[in-house]
Structures are given as structure tokens and as C-alpha cells.
Amino acid sequence: MSTKEHERNPSPNGVALQFKGVDYIELYVGNARQAAHFYRTGCGFTPTACAGLATDVRDRVSYVVEQGDIRLILTNALDPESPISEHVRLHGDSIKDIAFSVNDAEQAFAEALRRGARSVMEPTVLEDQSGQVIKATIGVYGDTVHSFIQRNGYAGAFLPSYQAIHDQPIESIGLEQIDHVAISIEPGKLNQWIEFYKDVLGFQQSHQEDVATDYSAMNSKVVQNSTGSIKLPMMEPALGKRKSQIAEYLEFHHGPGAQHLALLSSNIVRTVRALRANNIEFLATPGSYYDTLEARIGEIDEDMAALRDLNILVDRDEWGYLMQCFTKPIQDRPTVFLEIVQRKSARGFGSGNIRALFEALEREQELRGNL
16 A cells, blocks of 8 residues: 655646535435435435426426535436436436536636536526526536536525425534545546546646555545645556455446545544434444554544444544544445545545455445455
């Protein structure tokens, strides 16, 4: 295993694309109403807006759920022949759009196309009595897209064509913001997409990990925007004796895409306990991991018994330490899962835990007959 922090690179030609952060994550799902109920009752999200026939949207239904600064859109098709239906047929419930907040969507879109991006939707003004939003979209790996969202002080529920949901707010379980979105890429394509983010969107590479267990391996690099408010670890399977969890994802997702969504908590013990109480299942960690934890990472200001009980992993880098915990897939296909992470000044992604994570995932793969 190797870890490397890379110096920040200037944007191509000195022209900066100003991505402020993740505006929302949109998932295409088979039943948006039921998916919203899952995120509400299982993960502590509050439904805040919806769009569909009642708001004169004829081809889809969407629910927005929020917690802290995290905003998810859950969308299903109303037409079995629509691209949304085809996406769900092929990929299952999965992330379609990782949308970025920008100051100028038209400028960001034009500059991205000039540098080689593929157009999906040209800059479009969405407008209602609450104001306007400008949205443009480019394609990336597989069927995944990035939308550029310029809000112009929009005062509506979410976007034009959405109406507010006035349900009683759900008690937060402590999830505050999106930490990162991890992407699985086909073998041999990792460097191509790292260069895409650097050359086309002006991101920089910040970390690199090469991991191997007794059975499988992967190569991984991380790209992020200039402020670190958008972080995208990208992984490809490497040669191993058996099928890696990246290869399993690619097989069941039928192509590249977002493998997991990492959500930041200010109190991971409280958050994971709440998720477990809501029947969210997590990967198990061998007890031996905790027997030598303090010797590996040094003294930490945490309840070690709670970490062991909840299967929370810990890793340290030169800036501090982080704690992380991984759910099992959140649908029957072994594809998308969630990571809960708490950072105590650490900037890394748990490089010391990746082998432990891989081995835990391999145990689950073996139970599924996919190792």
C-alpha cells in the first residue's frame, strides 16, 4: 500500500472554474416515494420538496430529502420507456447526478466543453415566481453526469417545478455534509478519468492508494476542487487471485459509477448507533483489529469500547485522525453503500483501514458467492 499527497496544480491555461461545493446528489430509483421513506425512517433525512404530476412535471416524480447540508433527490420515471426507467433497469437504484454549485453555470459549461467535456444539457433557465436557477449538465463515466447549478438567490422550495413538503421535521442523527463520493472505474481507465478532472474541470489529485489483499486488489486516486469542498476518490480493480469489490460493483452496476456516498458526522458513535437502531446494517470488523488499534494509531480521545462495539475504524495521518464505518449495500444489488465518517483534523481517506475494509467486503462477497 502506498500513500501520496500531491501538490495542487493550477487550472489549465490559468482559467479557474469556480465550483463551490456539491449542490445535490440525484439518485434514479424504482420507487421514489418508498426511497424517500427509507431515507426518512432509516437515515434521519427530512423530506422537504417534491415534483411530479401535481407540479406539472409529466415524466417523473422526485422527492428531495435533507439533513444538515446534505441534499438528495430521489427520482423515478412515470413512463416505462423513459431514460430514467432504462437507467434503473440497467443499474438498479443508483446515483445519476453529482451536481456542483457554481457562480456562473454558462461560463463553467462553456469552459468545460472547450476543454473536452461532453454536453448533456446546455445552460437552461428554470424559472417560477420564486426566481430562477440556471442549470447545465455534462457527461462523465458511464451514465453519470455533473450538473452545474447557479441559484441566483432562488427563494423557492428547491428548484422551479418543485413544491415544499410541510411534514414534521425528522430528528437529525448527526449527518452534516457530504464528505466525498467514491467512484468505481473500469480496469485501465483510472488515469484517463483523473486527467479528465484535472484538465477539464481544474481539479487536482490529492491522494493515491494501491491496495492488495490475499485475494484482490485495487488502484485508487483522489481528485478534488481547489478548496476541497468536492472530493472524488476514484478506484479501478487491479489484478488479483479473485474478484475485487470494485469488480463486483462494475459487474452488478453494469458499468462505472458512484460506488459509495460518504457522509460527515460530528459524532460518529451517536450516528452509527441511531442507524443501527433503524435497522441499517454495517460491515463487521474482526475483534483483532481493535486489539492493536492504539499501538497502530496512538492515543485518541474516544471510547474504545464503543468503537469496537459499533465496528468503527480509525486511521491517522499527519494532520489528525478520522473514524469511519461502512454500511452493507442499501439495496439488494451489491452496489451502492454509505460511509459514515468523522474527522478530527485528518484530511485523508483512511488509508490504514483500506485493507481491513477490503477484507470485510470480501467476507460479504463470499457469502454472496461473488468472490
